[in-house]
Amino acid sequence: xxxxxxxxxxxxxxxxxxxxxxxxxxxxxxxxxxxxxxxxxxxxxxxxxxxxxxxxxxxxxxxxxxxxxxxxxxxxxxxxxxxxxxxxxxxxxxxxxxxxxxxxxxxxxxxxxxxxxxxxxxxxxxxxxxxxxxxxxxxxxxxxxxxxxxxxxxxxxxxxxxxxxxxxxxxxxxxxxxxxxxxxxxxxxxxxxxxxxxxxxxxxxxxxxxxxxxxxxxxxxxxxxxxxxxxxxxxxxxxxxxxxxxxxxxxxxxxxxxxxxxxxxxxxxxxxxxxxxxxxxxxxxxxxxxxxxxxxxxxxxxxxxxxxxxxxxxxxxxxxxxxxxxxxxxxxxxxxxxxxxxxxxxxxxxxxxxxxxxxxxxxxxxxxxxxxxxxxxxxxxxxxxxxxxxxxxxxxxxxxxxxxxxxxxxxxxxxxxxxxxxxxxxxxxxxxxxxxxxxxxxxxxxxxxxxxxxxxxxxxxxxxxxxxxxxxxxxxxxxxxxxxxxxxxxxxxxxxxxxxxxxxxxxxxxxxxxxxxxxxxxxxxxxxxxxxxxxxxxxxxxxxxxxxxxxxxxxxxxxxxxxxxxxxxxxxxxxxxxxxxxxxxxxxxxxxxxxxxxxxxxxxxxxxxxxxxxxxxxxxxxxxxxxxxxxxxxxxxxxxxxxxxxxxxxxxxxxxxxxxxxxxxxxxxxxxxxxxxxxxxxxxxxx
Numbered sequence: 066x067x068x069x070x071x072x073x074x075x076x077x078x079x080x081x082x083x084x085x086x087x088x089x090x091x092x093x094x095x096x097x098x099x100x101x102x103x104x105x106x107x108x109x110x111x112x113x114x115x116x117x118x119x120x121x122x123x124x125x126x127x128x129x130x131x132x133x134x135x136x137x138x139x140x141x142x143x144x145x146x147x148x149x150x151x152x153x154x155x156x157x158x159x160x161x162x163x164x165x166x167x168x169x170x171x172x173x174x175x176x177x178x179x180x181x182x183x184x185x186x187x188x189x190x191x192x193x194x195x196x197x198x199x200x201x202x203x204x205x206x207x208x209x210x211x212x213x214x215x216x217x218x219x220x221x222x223x224x225x226x227x228x229x230x231x232x233x234x235x236x237x238x239x240x241x242x243x244x245x246x247x248x249x250x251x252x253x254x255x256x257x258x259x260x261x262x263x264x265x266x267x268x269x270x271x272x273x274x275x276x277x278x279x280x281x282x283x284x285x286x287x288x289x290x291x292x293x294x295x296x297x298x299x300x301x302x303x304x305x306x307x308x309x310x311x312x313x314x315x316x317x318x319x320x321x322x323x324x325x326x327x328x329x330x331x332x333x334x335x336x337x338x339x340x341x342x343x344x345x346x347x348x349x350x351x352x353x354x355x356x357x358x359x360x361x362x363x364x365x366x367x368x369x370x371x372x373x374x375x376x377x378x379x380x381x382x383x384x385x386x387x388x389x390x391x392x393x394x395x396x397x398x399x400x401x402x403x404x405x406x407x408x409x410x411x412x413x414x415x416x417x418x419x420x421x422x423x424x425x426x427x428x429x430x431x432x433x434x435x436x437x438x439x440x441x442x443x444x445x446x447x448x449x450x451x452x453x454x455x456x457x458x459x460x461x462x463x464x465x466x467x468x469x470x471x472x473x474x475x476x477x478x479x480x481x482x483x484x485x486x487x488x489x490x491x492x493x494x495x496x497x498x499x500x501x502x503x504x505x506x507x508x509x510x511x512x513x514x515x516x517x518x519x520x521x522x523x524x525x526x527x528x529x530x531x532x533x534x535x536x537x538x539x540x541x542x543x544x545x546x547x548x549x550x551x552x553x554x555x556x557x558x559x560x561x562x563x564x565x566x567x568x569x570x571x572x573x574x575x576x577x578x579x580x581x582x583x584x585x586x587x588x589x590x591x592x593x594x595x596x597x598x599x600x601x602x603x604x605x606x607x608x609x610x611x612x613x614x615x616x617x618x619x620x621x622x623x624x625x626x627x628x629x630x631x632x633x634x635x636x637x638x639x640x641x642x643x644x645x646x647x648x649x650x651x652x653x654x655x656x657x658x659x660x661x662x663x664x665x666x667x668x669x670x671x672x673x674x675x676x677x678x679x680x681x682x683x684x685x686x687x688x689x690x691x692x693x694x695x696x697x698x699x700x701x702x703x704x705x706x707x708x709x710x711x712x713x714x715x716x717x718x719x720x721x722x723x724x725x726x727x728x729x730x731x732x733x734x735x736x737x738x739x740x741x742x743x744x745x746x747x748x749x750x751x752x
Contacts, residue, residue, distance in 0.1 A: 083373075083377060088369050088370075088372065088373040088376070089366055089369045089370060089373065091369075092365050092366065092369040093362065093365075093366070096358075096361060096362060096365060100354070100357075100358040100361065100362075104351075104354040104358075108347065108351075108354075112346075112347070114346040115343050115344075115346055115347070118338055118342070118343060119321075119323070119338070119343075122267070122321075122323040122336045122337075122338050123307075123323045123325070123336075125261060125263060125267075125269070125323075125336045126269075126307075126323045126324055126325045126334045126335060126336040127307075127325045127334070128261050129257055129258065129261055129263075129269060129271065129325075129334040129336065130271075130325045130326070130327045130332070130333075130334035132257045132260065132261060133254055133257060133271055133279070133280070133327065133330065133332060133334065134327050134329045134330060136254060136257070137216060137231065137249075137329065137330050138329065140173075140174070140231050140247060140249055141214055141231055141233060143168055143247070144177075144231060144232075144233045144245050144246075144247050145214075145233050147164065147165060147168065147177070147245060148233050148234070148235045148236070148245045150164055152164060153179055153188065153235060153243065153245070154235070154237050154242070156187075158179075158187060158188035161179070161188050162188055162189065162190055165177040165178075165188075165189070165190045166190050168190075168247070169190045172250075173249050173250045173253060174247055174248070174249055174250075175228055175247075175248040175249065175250060176189060176190050176247070176248050177189060177190050177245070177246065177247045177248075178190065178245075178246055179235065179243045179244065179245050179246075180201065180206070180243065180244050180246065181243060181244075182206065182210050182244075184201050184203070184206050187243060201217075201230065201232075201244075201246065202217075205217060205230075205232070206244060209232045209233070209234050209241070209244040210234065210241045210244060211241075212234050212241060213234070214231075214232065214233050214234075215231075215232050216229055216230070216231050216232075216273075216329075216330045216331065216332075217229050217230035217231075217232075217273075218273045218274060218275045218277060219251060219273050219275075219277045219278070219279050219289070219290050220290070221290050222289065222290030222291055223252065223286055223287070223289060223290060224252030224253070224255065224285055224286050224289055225250075225252060226252075226290070227250065227251050227252050227279075227289045227290040228248050228249060228250050228251060229248075229249055229251050229273070229279070230246050230247070230248050230249075231246065231247050231249055232244050232245065232246045232247075233245050251279050251280065251289070252280075252285065252289055254271060254279060254280035255280040255281060255282065255285040255289065257271075257280065258280070258282035259282075263282060263336070266339060266342065267282075267336055267337060267338055267339075268281075268282060268283050268314050268316070268318065268320060268336075268337040269281070269282040269334070269335065269336045269337065270282065270293065270297070270334075270335050271332050271333070271334050271335075272293050272297060272298070272301045272332065272333050272335070273301070273330075273331070273332050274301065274302070274331045274332070275292075275298075275301075275302075276292055276293050276297065276298030276301045276302060277290055277291065277292055277293065278290060278291055278292075278293055279332055283314075283315075283316065284315070284316075288315065294312050294313070294314070294315070295312075296310050296311070296312035296322075297310075297312065297322070297324075297333075297335060300322075300324050300333060300335070301324075301326070301333040306325065306326040306328075307323075307324060307325045307326065308323075308324060309321060309322060309323050309324070310322050310324070311340075312337075314337065318337075318339050319339065319340045319341075320337035320338060320339050320340060321337065321338055321340060321343060322335050322336070322337045323335070323336055323337075324336075376403065379403055432449050432453075432527050432528060432529045433447065433449045433450035433452075433453040433454065433507075433526075433527070433528040433529075433530075434447045434449060434450065434525070434526070434527050434528075435447065435450050435466075435525075435526050435528070436514060436523050436524065436525045436526070437466045437482075437523060437524045437525075437526065438523055439486070439521070439522065439523065439524075441465050441466055441467065441482070442463055442464060442465055442466070443461050443462050443463065443464055443465070443466050444462065444523060445458075445462070446458040446461055446462055450528070453499075453505070453507075453528065453530055454469055454497070454499050454500060455499050455500030455501060456469075456500050460500075466478075468498075469497050469498050469499075470497065470498065471496055471497070471498050471504060474495060474496060477495070481493065481509075481511065482511075482524065485511050485512065485513050485524050486513065486521055486524070488513055488521065489513075490510075490511070490512045490513075491509065491510070491511040491512075492508070492509070492510050492511075493508070493509050494506070494507070494508050494509075494531065495507060495509055497528065505530060505532050506530075506531045506532045506534075506535040507528050507529060507530055507531060507532075508528070508529045508531050509526055509527070509528050510526070510527045510528075511524055511525065511526045511527075512524070512525050513525075602643070602644050602646070602649035602653075603641055603642070603643055603644075604639070604641065604642040604643075604644055604649075604652070604680065604694075605637065605639065605641045605642075607644070607649055607652065607653050607656070608637050608656060608678050609637065611653055611656040611657050611660060612635055612637075612656070612660050612676075612678070614657075614660070615660045615661070615663075615664050615669060634669065634674070634675050634676065635669075635675070635676045635677075635678070636675070636676070636677045636678070636679070637678050637679070638677070638678070638679040638680075639678075639679055639680035639681060639694075640680075640681075640682060642680070642682070642692065642747065647725055648725055648726050650725070651721055651722040651724075651725030651726060652694070652722055652725075652726070652743070654717055654721070654722070655717055655718050655721070655722040655730075655741075655743075656678075656696075658714040658717050658718055659696050659718060659739070659741060660676075661714065662714060662739065663676055663698055663701070663739065666702070667698050667701045667702070667738055667739050668698035668699060668700060668701030668738050668739075669698075669701070670701065670702065671700070671701055671702060673700045674698065674699065674700045674701040674702075674738070675698070675699050675700055676696065676697070676698050676699075677695075677696075677697040677699070678694075678695070678696055678697075679694075679695050679697070680692060680693060680694040680695065681693050682747065689746045689747050690746070690747040691744070691745075691746060691747065692728075692743075692744070692745055692746070692747045693742065693743070693744050694742070694743040695740070695741070695742050695743075696739070696740070696741040696742075697738070697740055698737070698738030698739045698740070699737055699738050700737070700738070701737075701738045703736055703737075704734050704735065704736050704737075704738065704739075705736070707734050708734065715732065718730060718732050718741060719731070719732055722743060723743070723745075726743070726745040726746075727745060727746065728743060728744050728745025728746065729743070729744045729745070730742070730743050
């Protein structure tokens with residue numbers, strides 16, 4: 066019960082409800098324990114009444130057993146007085162028969178007789194065959210001659226014919242010489258039920274040791290002497306002297322029985338109460354509880370509804386008044402008959418005036434200003450927040466603020482929220498997510514919003530977009546790292562060129578000439594890369610600039626260009642490709658070396674010689690694309706033998722460029738002129 070009331074109270078507290086609902090609920094919650102108490106009292110009263118009925122049932126069974134014992138005890142006393150007759154002890158059976166005859170005159174005694182240990186009749190009030198032992202079983206006779214008083218089972222059926230045999234021992238000094246028996250009618254015992262004041266609706270009976278009815282309150286004329294129901298027979302033959310059991314009577318009534326077995330007769334008295342009578346008090350209690358609770362609840366809820374209506378209507382008017390104040394609409398002065406509502410109206414007017422000034426500041430701010438409830442949902446959202454995050458106020462108010470927080474930093478967000486809820490102010494730079502999924506760098510100032518009593522009721526956040534500043538900082542850092550990296554690389558390349566050039570030069574003049582020429586080739590590539598902010602270089606433009614140093618430039622800007630003062634001495638053919646910076650440097654240096662060798666020893670050293678630079682791309686549906694670049698010389702001085710040694714230039718062409726682009730570089734000295742080929746994955750800029 067307590068758990069159910071607690072659950073209802075929690076539901077009423079957490080969910081928005083009307084005044085009528087809350088007042089009716091309050092009244093209901095007050096009534097429910099009272100109704101429960103009433104039900105508990107009624108049920109306990111019903112149970113007490115049932116216990117009283119059950120106690121009365123046991124007492125009645127015991128009383129019936131005692132009354133039957135008293136009736137039988139009178140006959141036992143009569144027999145014991147007769148058993149002391151000297152005529153019987155002296156075997157003067159005629160005189161004994163006369164004495165016994167006076168007892169047989171009583172209405173319930175059918176006959177009296179004495180019998181020997183073998184069961185044969187020796188004397189009696191009626192002529193009986195000597196061998197007649199029909200009523201006396203062997204065990205029965207043995208109990209008598211062992212000195213016990215015994216009562217037999219019931220013989221015959223019906224009130225008139227049902228009898229039982231009572232026997233007592235006859236002593237001569239200390240030994241039993243005869244048994245004295247009296248056959249007594251038991252049908253009259255059925256009157257005991259009325260003598261003890263038994264309820265007419267309660268079936269009652271007395272059964273013998275075998276389970277036959279000795280007496281019965283209902284229909285004794287038919288059932289006395291008959292076997293009882295199996296449940297009662299089991300109780301009569303059982304080891305327990307008292308107890309209860311359930312069964313159905315001969316009249317098909319379901320009852321709960323209480324029984325008691327007599328130590329004198331061995332008979333079992335049983336009193337049954339119909340189950341309907343046992344559960345009737347509980348049924349009445351339940352009916353009264355339900356009807357009473359329904360009536361009380363109905364009346365109370367009706368009264369509570371009327372009172373709630375008298376409160377809720379002014380509150381709704383006050384709500385409309387507040388909405389009008391918030392929208393700046395004119396409102397009528399309203400006088401309430403509830404003092405507290407007048408106080409609320411005055412407080413609303415003061416608060417709205419103050420909030421109007423704050424709202425103007427928030428609305429005019431270029432920063433995102435929002436507030437968050439304690440449960441993490443967004444409560445307010447200004448125009449600056451709409452511009453920064455892309456959500457309108459209608460889209461996001463009421464949604465969790467975690468909607469604009471990237472998943473990877475949710476833990477940091479929760480930690481910061483926890484700190485603010487503990488009263489701290491938070492200033493931090495972090496990342497937030499826009500409606501389109503884009504991440505933006507922001508600065509966040511978060512602070513608790515408190516009520517007048519100091520209790521924290523929400524969290525305010527001012528969020529400023531710092532994406533441009535972060536991008537500038539990142540760009541500066543990138544430029545610094547790139548400058549340091551490229552400076553180190555260039556110094557290493559220049560150092561290597563100087564060292565290798567020195568090894569292949571025979572004189573200082575030759576060294577200086579070759580070194581300057583190679584630095585110029587590097588410079589050409591650098592100028593081209595610098596114009597592209599070191600993001601990469603066009604392969605077509607790289608070829609043009611490197612060869613223009615040696616043969617001049619005169620051509621168009623199409624896919625095929627001719628660099629020549631004469632007739633097409635240099636042909637450039639291939640699609641435009643953007644190379645990344647390191648690849649552009651290496652390929653530019655290789656082209657410079659090839660052009661230098663061609664001017665000195667190859668096709669460009671004679672008037673009729675020509676050079677063709679061509680490349681192609683192939684993909685076959687794979688990524689990245691394949692680049693094949695060729696340098697082909699023709700009509701130069703015939704090459705009759707291969708070079709005897711390879712200098713630094715050859716190593717640049719064959720080794721350095723292949724390493725820079727992770728490809729294969731090969732140069733051949735054919736009779737018609739030098740042939741160089743480079744195969745690699747396209748080292749595209751930005752890859």
